[in-house]
Amino acid sequence: MGIAVSAGMNILLTALSLLATGERLTEFRNDLHREGVLKDVQVDGRRHCVADLGRGPAVVLLHGLGGSIYDWRHLLRPLSRDHRVIAVDLLGSGESEIPETEDYSVAAQARRVKGILDHLRIDRASLVGNSYGGGIALRFAQDWPERTARLVLIDSICYPENIPTYVTLAKAPCAGCVARSIPLGKPTGWVLRSGTGSISRLSKSELEVYLQELGAPGRRAALVQTVRAIVPPDTTEFHTRLKSVQAPALLIWGKDDRTVPVELGRRLAKDLPDARLEELDAGHLPNQERPEQVLALMQGFLK
Numbered sequence: 001m002g003i004a005v006s007a008g009m010n011i012l013l014t015a016l017s018l019l020a021t022g023e024r025l026t027e028f029r030n031d032l033h034r035e036g037v038l039k040d041v042q043v044d045g046r047r048h049c050v051a052d053l054g055r056g057p058a059v060v061l062l063h064g065l066g067g068s069i070y071d072w073r074h075l076l077r078p079l080s081r082d083h084r085v086i087a088v089d090l091l092g093s094g095e096s097e098i099p100e101t102e103d104y105s106v107a108a109q110a111r112r113v114k115g116i117l118d119h120l121r122i123d124r125a126s127l128v129g130n131s132y133g134g135g136i137a138l139r140f141a142q143d144w145p146e147r148t149a150r151l152v153l154i155d156s157i158c159y160p161e162n163i164p165t166y167v168t169l170a171k172a173p174c175a176g177c178v179a180r181s182i183p184l185g186k187p188t189g190w191v192l193r194s195g196t197g198s199i200s201r202l203s204k205s206e207l208e209v210y211l212q213e214l215g216a217p218g219r220r221a222a223l224v225q226t227v228r229a230i231v232p233p234d235t236t237e238f239h240t241r242l243k244s245v246q247a248p249a250l251l252i253w254g255k256d257d258r259t260v261p262v263e264l265g266r267r268l269a270k271d272l273p274d275a276r277l278e279e280l281d282a283g284h285l286p287n288q289e290r291p292e293q294v295l296a297l298m299q300g301f302l303k
Contacts (some may be wrong), residue, residue, distance in 0.1 A: 007288075011117060024038070024095065024282065025094070025095050025213060026070070027209075028070055029069075029221075032051050032069075034187070035182050037052055037053040037144065038050070038051055038095075038151070039052055041115075041116050041119045043112045043115030044111075044115060046102075047095045047096060047097040047114070048088065048089060048090075048097070048112065048116055049088075049089040049094055049100050050086055050087065050088050050089065050098045051070075051076060051085070051087040052084070052085075052086055052120065052158045053076065053085055054079070054080025054081065054085050055084055055133075056082050056083040056084055057083050057084070057123070057126065057149065057223070058081060058083065058084045058117075058122045058125035058126070058149075059083045059085050059118075059125065059126045059128060059254050059302065060087075060117070060127045060137075060298060061075070061076075061085065061086065061087040061088065061128050061129075061133075062090065062113065062129040062132075062133030062134070063090065063093065063094075063129075063130060063132075063133050064129075064130040064132045064134075064284075064285070065131055065132040065223070065226060065227065066093075066210070066214070066223055067093065067130070067131075067132075067210075068093050068095075068213055069088070069089050069094055069246075070209055070210070070213065071130060071285075071288060072087050073288075074295070075287060075291060075294065075295055078141075078299075079265075079298070079299075082299070082303070083302065084122075085118070086120065088113065088116060090112075090136070091096050092114055092219070092223070092225070093106070093219070093222075094224060095216075096222045098216060098217070098218040098222050099218075099222070100217055100218060100221065101222070102222075102295075103187060103229070104222065104225050104228075104229045105230075105232070105269075106132075106135045106136050106139050106157075106229075106230065106232065107139055107143075107232065108229075109139075110137075110139040110143060111138045112145075113127075113136060113140055113142065114147070117147070124148070124149050125148070125149060126148075126150040126151070126152065126302055126303050127141065127150075127151055128151075128152040128298070129147060129151075129153060129154065130154040130155060130156070130286075130287050131155055131156065131259070131260065132157055132226070132230065133156075134153040134156020134157060135156055135157040135158065135230075136157070137151055137153060137156070138151070138153065138156065138158065138242070138245065141279070142241045142242075142245060143258070143277055145244075145245070145246055148247040148250070149247065149250040150247055150250070150301065151248070151250070151301060152249070152250045152301065153252070153268070154251075154287070155253055155254055155259070155267070155284050155286065156251070156260065156265075156285055157230065157260060158260070158264055158265075158267075159239075159264055159267070159268075160231045160238060178240045181214070201212075201288075201289050205273065206288075220245075227249050239271075240267070243271060243273060244272065245272055246273060248274045249276075250297065250298070251268060251272075251275055251276065251278065252278050252286055252287075252294055253265035253267050253280070253286070254280055254286045255280065255281060256281070256283045257282075257283050258283065258284070259283075260286045261283065265277055265279070277299055280293055280294070
């Protein structure tokens, strides 16, 4: 426990030091900051960090569980050649505010995405989401169809009855305390790399960036809260409303996904009124594992 407390104090001191010097959380963010594309947006009294770059039809990028703007590092600039790209650090992630107690449900996050678009004066956008972000994009399209141009769902969460084991574990009473006390470093990195085929395909330097971000004060506890809130209270309503999504949808799925298997993508492609499915040789993170293929599919679809 002493090691964990010491590690937590070091992380907090590092974060305070970065704020004092104007440095960002990671070097990737320093680059975006120097380009002048990072900005803070207030929604419901909470600060959200977004990257806003390019011109043209708006495209919103929503990361997966445990991710951030960094999830889209391969696609941000290429997409911005023809579009205005808005990559969002969802509440509780990246450099957005990380409140100790908050509604981290998919519905609440979708409402905040609408608030971000309102703030940026964007009336209509295409939404791109991976995993948890895909669920948020789906909910946004259900609640505000008039503001949804197109959907790109990448290994999206979709059917509440098919829930990964980690969701059940996160509901344990002690899960939050355990998450706060786990020291970051090589042991955590080893667990992440061996725990899922997708993360094991990331390079050592990429994994270190994620470890830096997970070290932000309160980040791991917020992650547990997010997992606990991931299943909507009314699953019947969610299923029914899937068929109401009128926006054209491109589904991109990794054939080797062990978190949200491709069978669910095939099912979702049938349930959505206007959807097509592309299966890639990838796991749960095709946007990071096969960025060139994902970019080509997205560019063709968004045009």
